[in-house]
Amino acid sequence: MKPFLEKHFGKLWLLVVFGFLYLPLAFMVLFSFNSTRTDARFTGFSMRWYEALLNDSKIVDGFFLSLKIAAVTGLLSAVLATFAAFVLVRYRRFLGRTVFSGMVNAPLVMPEVIIGLSLLLLFVGAQNLFGWPQRGMLTIVLGHTLLGMAYGMVVIQSRLLEMDRSIEEAAMDLGARPHQVFFLVTLPNIFQAILAAFLLAFTLSFDDVVITEFLSGPGVSTLPQVIFGYARRGINPTIYAAATILIVTVTVVVVAYAVWVARATRKREREMAAAIRG
Amino acid sequence: MNFPMPGKRFVIGVPYGWLLLFFFLPFLILLYISFVDMGGDISPFKPLWDPVSGVLHLKYENYLDIFRTEEGAPLFRTLYIDSYLRSIWYALLTAIFCLVIGYPFAYFIARSPASVRPALLLLVMLPFWTSFLLRVYAWKGLLADQGVINRFMMAIGITSEPIPMLYTNVSMLVGMTYVYLPFMILPLYANLVKMDFRLLEAAYDLGTTPFKAFWLVTVPLSKAGIIAGFMLVFIPCVGEFVIPSLLGGPENYMIGRVVWDEMFTANDWPKATALAVVMIAIIVIPLAFYYKYAGEQAEQR
Amino acid sequence: MNDSSGYLVTEKVVKRFDEALAVDEVSLSIRKGEIFALLGSSGCGKSTLLRMLAGFETPTSGRILLGGQDVAAVPPYERPVNMMFQSYALFPHLTVWENVAFGLKREGLPKAEVQQRTDEMLGLVQLTPFAKRKPHQLSGGQQQRVALARSLAKRPKLLLLDEPLGALDKKLREQTQFELVNIIEKVGVTCVMVTHDQEEAMTMASRIAIMSKGRVLQVGSPSEIYEHPVNRFVADFIGNVNLFEGKLSVDEPDRCAVESGIGQIHVGHGMPGTLNMPVAFAVRPEKIEISKQPPPPDAGPNVFKGKVKEIAYFGAHNTFIVQAANGQRVKITEANTSRHDLSDITWEDEVNFWWSTTAGVVLRD
Numbered sequence A: 001m002k003p004f005l006e007k008h009f010g011k012l013w014l015l016v017v018f019g020f021l022y023l024p025l026a027f028m029v030l031f032s033f034n035s036t037r038t039d040a041r042f043t044g045f046s047m048r049w050y051e052a053l054l055n056d057s058k059i060v061d062g063f064f065l066s067l068k069i070a071a072v073t074g075l076l077s078a079v080l081a082t083f084a085a086f087v088l089v090r091y092r093r094f095l096g097r098t099v100f101s102g103m104v105n106a107p108l109v110m111p112e113v114i115i116g117l118s119l120l121l122l123f124v125g126a127q128n129l130f131g132w133p134q135r136g137m138l139t140i141v142l143g144h145t146l147l148g149m150a151y152g153m154v155v156i157q158s159r160l161l162e163m164d165r166s167i168e169e170a171a172m173d174l175g176a177r178p179h180q181v182f183f184l185v186t187l188p189n190i191f192q193a194i195l196a197a198f199l200l201a202f203t204l205s206f207d208d209v210v211i212t213e214f215l216s217g218p219g220v221s222t223l224p225q226v227i228f229g230y231a232r233r234g235i236n237p238t239i240y241a242a243a244t245i246l247i248v249t250v251t252v253v254v255v256a257y258a259v260w261v262a263r264a265t266r267k268r269e270r271e272m273a274a275a276i277r278g
Numbered sequence B: 001m002n003f004p005m006p007g008k009r010f011v012i013g014v015p016y017g018w019l020l021l022f023f024f025l026p027f028l029i030l031l032y033i034s035f036v037d038m039g040g041d042i043s044p045f046k047p048l049w050d051p052v053s054g055v056l057h058l059k060y061e062n063y064l065d066i067f068r069t070e071e072g073a074p075l076f077r078t079l080y081i082d083s084y085l086r087s088i089w090y091a092l093l094t095a096i097f098c099l100v101i102g103y104p105f106a107y108f109i110a111r112s113p114a115s116v117r118p119a120l121l122l123l124v125m126l127p128f129w130t131s132f133l134l135r136v137y138a139w140k141g142l143l144a145d146q147g148v149i150n151r152f153m154m155a156i157g158i159t160s161e162p163i164p165m166l167y168t169n170v171s172m173l174v175g176m177t178y179v180y181l182p183f184m185i186l187p188l189y190a191n192l193v194k195m196d197f198r199l200l201e202a203a204y205d206l207g208t209t210p211f212k213a214f215w216l217v218t219v220p221l222s223k224a225g226i227i228a229g230f231m232l233v234f235i236p237c238v239g240e241f242v243i244p245s246l247l248g249g250p251e252n253y254m255i256g257r258v259v260w261d262e263m264f265t266a267n268d269w270p271k272a273t274a275l276a277v278v279m280i281a282i283i284v285i286p287l288a289f290y291y292k293y294a295g296e297q298a299e300q301r
Numbered sequence C: 001m002n003d004s005s006g007y008l009v010t011e012k013v014v015k016r017f018d019e020a021l022a023v024d025e026v027s028l029s030i031r032k033g034e035i036f037a038l039l040g041s042s043g044c045g046k047s048t049l050l051r052m053l054a055g056f057e058t059p060t061s062g063r064i065l066l067g068g069q070d071v072a073a074v075p076p077y078e079r080p081v082n083m084m085f086q087s088y089a090l091f092p093h094l095t096v097w098e099n100v101a102f103g104l105k106r107e108g109l110p111k112a113e114v115q116q117r118t119d120e121m122l123g124l125v126q127l128t129p130f131a132k133r134k135p136h137q138l139s140g141g142q143q144q145r146v147a148l149a150r151s152l153a154k155r156p157k158l159l160l161l162d163e164p165l166g167a168l169d170k171k172l173r174e175q176t177q178f179e180l181v182n183i184i185e186k187v188g189v190t191c192v193m194v195t196h197d198q199e200e201a202m203t204m205a206s207r208i209a210i211m212s213k214g215r216v217l218q219v220g221s222p223s224e225i226y227e228h229p230v231n232r233f234v235a236d237f238i239g240n241v242n243l244f245e246g247k248l249s250v251d252e253p254d255r256c257a258v259e260s261g262i263g264q265i266h267v268g269h270g271m272p273g274t275l276n277m278p279v280a281f282a283v284r285p286e287k288i289e290i291s292k293q294p295p296p297p298d299a300g301p302n303v304f305k306g307k308v309k310e311i312a313y314f315g316a317h318n319t320f321i322v323q324a325a326n327g328q329r330v331k332i333t334e335a336n337t338s339r340h341d342l343s344d345i346t347w348e349d350e351v352n353f354w355w356s357t358t359a360g361v362v363l364r365d
Helices: A001-029 A048-055 A058-091 A096-107 A111-132 A137-162 A166-173 A178-207 A212-214 A222-233 A237-277 B006-032 B061-067 B080-112 B117-129 B132-142 B148-155 B171-194 B199-204 B210-221 B225-237 B240-249 B257-267 B271-299 C046-052 C096-106 C111-124 C140-152 C170-187 C196-202 C222-227 C232-237
Strands: C008-017 C020-030 C035-039 C061-066 C082-084 C158-164 C190-195 C208-211 C215-219 C242-251 C256-258 C263-267 C278-283 C288-290 C302-313 C315-322 C329-335 C351-354 C362-363
Touching: A001 A237, A001 B080, A001 B117, A001 B132, A001 B171, A048 A237, A058 A096, A058 A137, A058 A178, A058 A222, A058 B006, A096 A137, A096 B006, A096 B225, A096 B271, A111 A137, A111 A212, A111 B006, A111 B225, A111 B257, A111 B271, A137 A178, A137 B006, A137 B225, A166 A178, A166 C020, A178 A222, A212 A222, A222 A237, A222 B132, A222 B240, A237 B117, A237 B132, B061 B080, B061 B271, B080 B117, B080 B225, B080 B257, B080 B271, B117 B171, B132 B148, B132 B171, B132 B240, B132 C222, B132 C315, B148 C111, B171 B225, B171 B240, B199 B210, B210 B225, B225 B271, B240 B257, B240 C222, B240 C242, B257 B271, B257 C208, C008 C046, C020 C046, C020 C208, C020 C215, C035 C170, C046 C082, C046 C158, C046 C190, C082 C111, C082 C140, C096 C111, C096 C140, C111 C170, C140 C158, C140 C170, C158 C256, C170 C196, C196 C222, C196 C242, C208 C222, C208 C232, C215 C222, C215 C232, C232 C242, C232 C278, C232 C362, C242 C263, C256 C278, C288 C329
Parallel strands: C035 C190, C035 C208, C082 C158, C158 C190
Antiparallel strands: C008 C020, C008 C061, C208 C215, C242 C256, C242 C278, C256 C263, C278 C362, C288 C351, C302 C315, C302 C351, C315 C329
């Protein structure tokens, strides 16, 4: 037994931890089909919770609101993250660089309570002074973007550092002005990273609870807010149904993306090998 | 490139301006409000300084109330202090658990064949892409007295009665470790995957056992990753709000929840901001550590 | 050295990075249509100078005149200068055709003209069938040709080459050397190239500037530099050389002699300077004759004796290291078509070696 453990320790550890990671997911998927409202045991197969889900207007409305907010956040975050990544990677020296770097990276680690609270104060203050903005979709987007920008920047910065800068010099040498260099050469080459940043910001926004709770207004309820409300009150397998749909969607998208990337990489490698030979 | 590039001011200005407005300014306001005397007024925005008489109206009580219950009472014996300490303790434990579980995990992924690694990483990230709220909610069901885990343990004979796990330290820590595990794994993995394992082979060659080599070579080399990961878990965990709300009981209140209650239940905005400022003061040092080691990581490219 | 009638002229160009002086008052005059090489080892400042010519760095002081106009402050996208990068820097997201057409499109030329000139360029480098491919689908040599076509498409006044053969393997390098020069001469563009490889410079360029520590040590044609190096550094940098330290013992207008460790060396040219000043005599290994037999009567006054210590057979030539009486090691190369019978020379043999009075040069510094 002991030599077996030692030899396969790594694989066992991976298996156990993966099991830990996926246990809640499996649990929810299974119990979303439970015929009764209990977490204790599986009493029978039923689709009733899916029906309930589609009929629950709060959930459905929340879903679409979250979608809208996440889409705008994603876009805004991707743009700002690109700017920020550019600044940090390309401009080595400027006034207040450390401060800038600190501010951009902080939302990655800061407790959301602090971010939510301070932004709320900003908006209330602005409202007192200018009568605007009202707390609602706009304020939520602004709060989420702070987070999305920080995460997105990590992705884009990484890609910018890898990118071969001589192609930008080549473009300038051939007559492209700096803004043309950016749009014609740099952007196409970091596009995948920007897309990843968008998706990351989108996901974070769609899933956010704390900042949303601080910054939302009356009559505005995002999907996480609805779920959070239900969750505090008790067991509701409708939520499991929602979870299952989400899990299936994410899995399909991620797997499809991974397969597509693997295929594209293999194709590219084949082409390069053929070029060297021929 | 060393020639003056047009547009530099614009490119720096946009994100800088955004951050100053939505990050820096709110913090100043936070600080400001923590010194305000509300006194029954609805709006928390009152001037601190009276231009006519030149008197500064700083209400220190907002802070003092955090540290003592009343005039003359001993310091550091308030419920607030309790929740700060509890929060730090939970965050510390969570970070340690994440490290203990996550380090070997990241290590084994980094050591697995290059063709398998992307798939494994994908498997780690997949739960992260599904809603964190939902996954925490699932633990509510799993850890219930009549829940799956208890029933399983009773069924195989570990215990004859359901062990109360929900709304206790157990559920809190399980939930937090679960949620923050990927945050520990990723920086560790990023660091370990770049490590030259030939160094280990050299150590074996010189007579070290694998166990010793691990502690003498691998761990020190991954120091930056360990610290970055530790901070990435510890710092946000201190201010956690959702997990204590869903999986914790009244004795497990963390400071994030306390701030919330002061803000929206007691409507004492200055007190809430003072609590938040103290929270920031607590995480400033770990934050500095994070910046230092995360920066080191990035430079190791 | 300051002939300002050149097409590309640098006047006392200096580049300082914080404390480090990368380029130290370089003044060059390059003629229209010539291929000019900047040769030196890494850190000598040649790349910095090239980048200043391209516009990626601005000189700390000095002027750069192209066709009479000072371009030192002109940004790279406004200069009639194009560069072929060491890594080629092809745009990975564009096809070969689009890469080559890139510069032309920036000029706002009509579509038909862009098409015609791009096709012409692709024809020039013989890559027409590859027009629709992407860079990663090409071999290294093909990528280089795309880079070349791209840098010539705009008909620049100055073409810059950054270590053009650096990325190629040896076989390909030889072939490409001549191809490159042919295309450049056919187009007739003035060309400055940067390299650390002597062979590259000697084969491709019509004139070479040897650089070290930010300064230009000597400018001349390959043969000038090789046969008449101006100082020890240059003599040693290009090819192989034997240096004999000594004092000037005879100082006449048309001849001189150096009293050195191996004896008196007679030189068939005059030397500006004074008697007894310290000098070095430089002679290339292939200019020295070697034999076990006594030298023929026309060998001249520079005859010395020594013992063979090392022998290396290179196929086309043989190299001998001979230790002279004073212990100095002399390198001698003989081609295998020598009229002396060399096959009988072996280690520890006592040999005679000699060279003519015009075989080497006397160097002061």
